[in-house]
Amino acid sequence: xxxxxxxKIIKIQLPAYLKRLPLPETIGGFARLTVSEWLRLLPxxxxxxxxxxxxxxxxxxxxxKQRDCLINLKIQKExxxxxxxxxxxxLNSTNVCYCRCWRSKTFxxxxxxxxxxxxxxxxxxxxxxxKKKIL
Numbered sequence: 001x002x003x004x005x006x007x008k009i010i011k012i013q014l015p016a017y018l019k020r021l022p023l024p025e026t027i028g029g030f031a032r033l034t035v036s037e038w039l040r041l042l043p044x045x046x047x048x049x050x051x052x053x054x055x056x057x058x059x060x061x062x063x064x065k066q067r068d069c070l071i072n073l074k075i076q077k078e079x080x081x082x083x084x085x086x087x088x089x090x091l092n093s094t095n096v097c098y099c100r101c102w103r104s105k106t107f108x109x110x111x112x113x114x115x116x117x118x119x120x121x122x123x124x125x126x127x128x129x130x131k132k133k134i135l
Contacts, residue, residue, distance in 0.1 A: 018044075020040070021040060021041060021044060022037040022040060022041065023041075069121065070121055070122075070123045071100070071101055071102065071117070071123055071125045072123055072124055072125045076124070077124065079124060080124055081114075081118065081124050081125070081126040082100075082124055082125060082126050083126035083127060083128075083129060084128050084129065085129045085130075085131055086128070086129070086130050086131070087131050087132075087133035088130050088131070088132065088133055089132075089133045092132075093132065094131070094132050095129060095130070095131050095132070096109070096129070096130045097109065097110035097127040097128070097129050097130075098110060098127060098128040098129075098130070099111070099113070099114070099127060100114070100125055100126070100127060100128055101113060101114040101117050101123075101125045103116070103117050110127035110128075112127075114126055114127065
């Protein structure tokens with residue numbers, strides 16, 4: 001049933017539609033078309049434009065995805081990456097890095113997700129590093 005309907009549309013209705021279209025024989029003939037003739041051409045022109053776009057789309061330059069937005073809006077923007085180190089005497093381990101980009105899968109501990117974030121967005125956020133102060 002469905003295939004018969006599609007077959008009828010392609011074999012009968014589409015050719016009949018195309019025969020009724022006011023296609024001029026020259027480019028200058030398009031200037032002489034009336035508004036109603038342009039309206040009858042509109043669906044065909046829309047489909048041709050869509051097919052043309054889908055054809056050239058793979059060859060268009062791809063933009064970098066900027067899913068993320070900037071996190072650091074004004075702190076040390078002159079530095080390539082903002083990293084602060086703080087010495088603490090009562091720290092159990094030697095170094096602890098805390099995430100400040102909010103992208104870490106091990107949040108609050110930094111897993112270096114800021115590197116991908118900085119590359120995608122041009123941001124300069126980095127971790128907070130707590131170091132054990134050696135007396």
